[in-house]
Amino acid sequence: MVSKITLLPKDVGSLSRGLPPGDVPPQPETLFVLGANGGMSVAPDAGFTLVFGRNEPEVHVCVGGGDRHVSRRQGMLTRQYARWMLTNTGKRPIRFPDSRLVHGGDQAFLPAGYTPLFVVSPRQDHLLEVRISAARTGGAAGGPTVQEESTLGEERDLDDEEMLVLVCLAQRYLQGDPQPQPLTWAQVAYELKRLQPARSWTEKRAAHIVAGVRQKLSRDGVQGLMARDVPPPVGNALNHNLITDLLVTATIEKKDLRLLEE
Known part of the structure; x- marks a missing residue:
């Protein structure tokens, strides 16, 4: 029984x-x-x-x-x-x-x-x-x-570039900071330039990549990733919600911090 x-x-x-x-x-x-x-x-x-x-x-x-x-x-x-x-x-x-x-x-x-x-x-x-x-x-x-329904729990499909930028953006979460916040775009651009000096990393380019991921996942039904989903003031809420989704779906994990090692 x-x-x-x-x-x-x-x-x-x-x-x-x-x-x-x-x-x-x-x-x-x-x-x-x-x-x-x-x-x-x-x-x-x-x-x-x-x-x-x-x-x-x-x-x-x-x-x-x-x-x-x-x-x-x-x-x-x-x-x-x-x-x-x-x-x-x-x-x-x-x-x-x-x-x-x-x-x-x-x-x-x-x-x-x-x-x-x-x-x-x-x-x-x-x-x-x-x-x-x-x-x-x-x-x-x-x-x-x-039958198991398709759910918000499925691991997200990120390419190598998206993965690198998002791990960089979310590193405080992955490091176990008790009150984590996404890095600023200036900090992300600085980190990426340090890792890949031959590539033309800018704040705008990093932000564009992350915005693309948010749009893609929003179309797939993930909530809280677009400005229309969050009451003002929006602040860091959209990127925080994106990082939270990537963490709970195990799309990014602590071991991925190795991507930020020189």
């Missing part, structure tokens, strides 16, 4: 790459949740409330451990009206990848597929990965099958 509630080990890998490996396919609309120290899967008919927050002994999935701005019990995930519901029970807002905020006491339904949630803190945003396996669809002669 397959358990309706299963623990996920810390080394299971990002949910952005798909469902965790298993001997038996999960029940449709099973909830998978992953924090920094592991996570849990919950079948839709388990009648179980999953609690997450910074105090690991009191919650099922730890997020923001060590950051006292995150509530000990920050939120919970429950099955309501045949859908998975997020309830923010803490003081800090929880941000969806499209920049929508769920404030304390508020609720929001979760879509099928992969959704990176961020507990917003003055120090940094803390990632809570959520994936809901797709509902059953009509199959061929073999009967119903489970």
